[in-house]
Amino acid sequence: EAQVTQNPRYLITVTGKKLTVTCSQNMNHEYMSWYRQDPGLGLRQIYYSMNVEVTDKGDVPEGYKVSRKEKRNFPLILESPSPNQTSLYFCASSLVASFQDTQYFGPGTRLTVL
């Protein structure tokens, strides 16, 4: 089944404890991105990747890192999480890195930082 997977789905952590949220797609998509969803703010893009080893900042990149060493994986790294990073995170991918293409989303990761 073609899909975007994220792990973990739920995570509660404490301030300053490094964490990684994994994202993987099995559709051979070039483009991958991360969004966060907050009440009243909709979804905002954190980082995106147009292909392997090519990443760039989205609208809200502060406090996050990403890497794209393989085409299928695009992990989101929080080196020192803070409570304001408590949010619902979505990974998405599209076949090509083009504004014309449809992004398909993973199931989401609900992160709570205490």
Place this chain on the structure above:
Amino acid sequence: AQKVTQAQTEISVVEKEDVTLDCVYETRDTTYYLFWYKQPPSGELVFLIRRNSFDEQNEISGRYSWNFQKSTSSFNFTITASQVVDSAVYFCALSEEGGGADGLTFGKGTHLIIQP
């Protein structure tokens, strides 16, 4: 400036009623795409439709229909004969040619509640 506006924060209707979700967008590009996504209570984001700026034909898919009007910069979504399973948050989103690979700009969503 907000590029995608979904003015209806929450809508509540009784099952079988028709309901329209509004989406107004702003862009300077002549080439752009509009999308609708559904987020049911389980939390995932489900793609519903993509429409490019050169295609103003209305689209119908079962009980769902979309009305794209460039003159008013709107891309409204209508559910006919609503059902409880339609209860969800619905997001309208925009991608612009000038935006490159910057991704989607989402509206803040409309929470649709269908009461039995």
